[in-house]
Amino acid sequence: MTSSAMNPITEDDIADFLLNTPDFFGRHAELLSAVLLTSPHGNRAVSLQERQAEMLREKIKLLEHRIMDMIRHGNENMIISDRLQRWARRLFLTASPQALPHAMAEGLQEEFMVPQVAVKVWGVADAFAGEPFAQGVSNDVKSLASSLMAPYVGANAGFEAVGWLPDASRVASVALIALRNGTDPQAFGLMVLASPDSQRFHAGMGTDFLERMAELGSAALSRLRPA
CATH class of the missing domain: 3.30.450.40 (GAF domain)
Known part of the structure; x- marks a missing residue:
């Protein structure tokens, strides 16, 4: 019995190989369009490049949401700051x-x-x-x-x-x-x-x-x- 049969290649082995061999897809560029993955948006198959584009769009959307949250919080803080300033002004103008x-x-x-x-x-x-x-x-x-x-x-x-x-x-x-x-x-x-x-x-x-x-x-x- 061969060593490979006793220790079959696992998904982790494949992942480690790809991580440690960054020029693999450079030598096999045709695989980028040939490898098909399941899209999270339905059951259709997409290429590795399409899946990467989808992931990038998702990251951009997440960043947009975070930016909108930051803007909203900034506006809320500005409103509170204005109210605090008006309250302080009232105290300054209270003579008695x-x-x-x-x-x-x-x-x-x-x-x-x-x-x-x-x-x-x-x-x-x-x-x-x-x-x-x-x-x-x-x-x-x-x-x-x-x-x-x-x-x-x-x-x-x-x-x-x-x-x-x-x-x-x-x-x-x-x-x-x-x-x-x-x-x-x-x-x-x-x-x-x-x-x-x-x-x-x-x-x-x-x-x-x-x-x-x-x-x-x-x-x-x-x-x-x-x-």
Whole structure:
């Protein structure tokens, strides 16, 4: 019995040979049109060249879809950036410090179509200690805010801060955004964004823009802090 009979040539052997012999089809160019393959678009047979062309068209189509996704995401990011800029402008134009929390909440609702928003600040200067935004914040909420190194986005897990909203019973998802001075680990405020849509704020969403909101909001509200 011959060696070839004991060890028949396998498809892997053929594949290895073609990979390691790049000039094979150069010496046997006639095979490029003679070898027939089954097309994935029906049961018809196509030449190796036709199959390569089909694969190239599929790759081009996939790349086109990716480019369209990139353009769409870019446009969405531009829209959000414009809204963020308008929100920041509103804060800059708010002359009265005690009007800032309301301006922040109202701006978020109008610019980003957030159904419910609440803003609370603590550790404020004595002149603002009696304002509604400085009242009704428990130590537990303050501890929670200080523990948020990044915005929380996800389901409403019965957070105490949700009770600040006008209609807490209709909250399915929330974004909790801590307000702090730069890298200070202790937060001095908390923004609550809420929606009845369970997917409006979800764990898989990006928080880059929410973090920019936190930075802008914190800088604006620093006017309420003791000098």
